Amino acid sequence: MSMRILVLGGTGFLGRHVIQEALARGYCTTILDRGACEPTLFASHPEIERLRGDRNTDISALAEHVFDGVVDTSGYNAAQMKRTAAVLRRASSGAHWVYISSISAYASFPSGRDYDESAPSQQGEVGYGANKARAEDALMSSWPLTQQTVVRPALIVGPHDPTGRFTYWPLRVARGGEVLAPGEPSSRMQYIDVRDLAAWVLSLCELRHCGIFNAVAPTVSMEQLLKECRRVTGSTAHFHWCDDRILLDAGVQPWIGLPLWLPGADPDFGGFQRASNARAVGAGLRFRPLSETIRETYEWARAEQDLPRKQVSVINAEHEAKILALLRSASTL
Missing domain, CATH: 3.40.50.720 (NAD(P)-binding Rossmann-like Domain)
Structure with a gap:
C-alpha cells in the first residue's frame, strides 16, 4: 500500500x-x-x-x-x-x-x-x-x-535555493580573479x-x-569549500584571506555580506557551525559529496534567469575590490 x-x-x-x-x-x-x-x-x-x-x-x-x-x-x-x-x-x-x-x-x-x-x-x-x-x-x-x-x-x-547564500561561492569563484576569502582558512562551515x-x-x-x-553534513573548512568550488568550476581564482576584524571594520555583515562567514570570536554566534550530527547519522542521514552539491548548484544557478533578484545582499564587486586593495596595501608596509 x-x-x-x-x-x-x-x-x-x-x-x-x-x-x-x-x-x-x-x-x-x-x-x-x-x-x-x-x-x-x-x-x-x-x-x-x-x-x-x-x-x-x-x-x-x-x-x-x-x-x-x-x-x-x-x-x-x-x-x-x-x-x-x-x-x-x-x-x-x-x-x-x-x-x-x-x-x-x-x-x-x-x-x-x-x-x-x-x-x-x-x-x-x-x-x-x-x-x-x-x-x-x-x-x-x-x-x-x-x-x-x-x-x-x-x-x-542546493538547486533552487532562493537565498543565494551557498550559491554565492561557486558563482563568485567561477568568475575568477582575486577572491576575498573571509576569516581563517580553517574556520568551520556546516x-x-x-x-x-x-x-x-x-x-x-x-x-x-x-x-x-x-x-548537518560533515563539517568542512572554508578553505576546503573554496578550493572545491575552484576545482569544480575550473576557475583560476586566487584567494585572499582576510581577518574577521578587518571585514567587520569594513562594514561587511557576517553571514550575509560574505555568506557562511561568522567571526569565530563572536560570543553569541561563534559556535553556530559546530553542531553534532551523530544522532542523525545514527538515524540514517546520509550525504552526497560536497563536489556534487557545488556542481549541481552551480549548474542550476547559471541557468536561472532571475537569480540576482533572489539573492541576499552580498557585498558588491566594488566593495570587495576596496577590501582587496586594503589587504594589498597592508602587505607592502
Whole structure:
C-alpha cells in the first residue's frame, strides 16, 4: 500500500524536493499551500492533490483527509502548529509528523563550543529562532510524542535555493580573479544538501522514527569549500584571506555580506557551525559529496534567469575590490 503523505508548504525550496522524492517513491502525495509561490509547480503531475490554505487563518481543506505521514516545511510559530494539529486530528490522528525546525532554535552558540540536541532552546517569541522553538513546543503538546519528529537543519543548500547564500561561492569563484576569502582558512562551515534532507525526512516519516535531530553534513573548512568550488568550476581564482576584524571594520555583515562567514570570536554566534550530527547519522542521514552539491548548484544557478533578484545582499564587486586593495596595501608596509 502506498504511503499517503501530506506536505505542508510544497512549492518553495525544501518542499519541492520533498515532493519530488515522494513521487519517486510512489507515495500518494497531497500539498497544502497558499498558492503564492510558484503555483504552477507540479502542474504536469495530476496524481498530486493540491489543496489551498493559509495556516494563519483557514486550513479547513485538510479536515476530511486521511494521511499516514506529514512533512511540515512551513510551520513558523506555535499558533500555526496548534491550528494545524486541531484540524488534522479529525481524520489523521494516526499520522506521523516530521517538523522541519532549525538550528537557530538553540539558545546560543558560544565560540569554540560544540553542541548537540541536548543544548537549551531559545526562550520567548521574538525572532525566527525563538518562534521555531515555540513551534516545536506546540507540536510536542498538541500531537502524540510517539508520532512526531523534529529536524533541525543547518543551512539548507542546493538547486533552487532562493537565498543565494551557498550559491554565492561557486558563482563568485567561477568568475575568477582575486577572491576575498573571509576569516581563517580553517574556520568551520556546516550545511545540508536539500536533496539529502528531503530523502531522509521522508524515511523518518515512513519508519515513524521519533526524536529531535540536527540535520548537518560533515563539517568542512572554508578553505576546503573554496578550493572545491575552484576545482569544480575550473576557475583560476586566487584567494585572499582576510581577518574577521578587518571585514567587520569594513562594514561587511557576517553571514550575509560574505555568506557562511561568522567571526569565530563572536560570543553569541561563534559556535553556530559546530553542531553534532551523530544522532542523525545514527538515524540514517546520509550525504552526497560536497563536489556534487557545488556542481549541481552551480549548474542550476547559471541557468536561472532571475537569480540576482533572489539573492541576499552580498557585498558588491566594488566593495570587495576596496577590501582587496586594503589587504594589498597592508602587505607592502
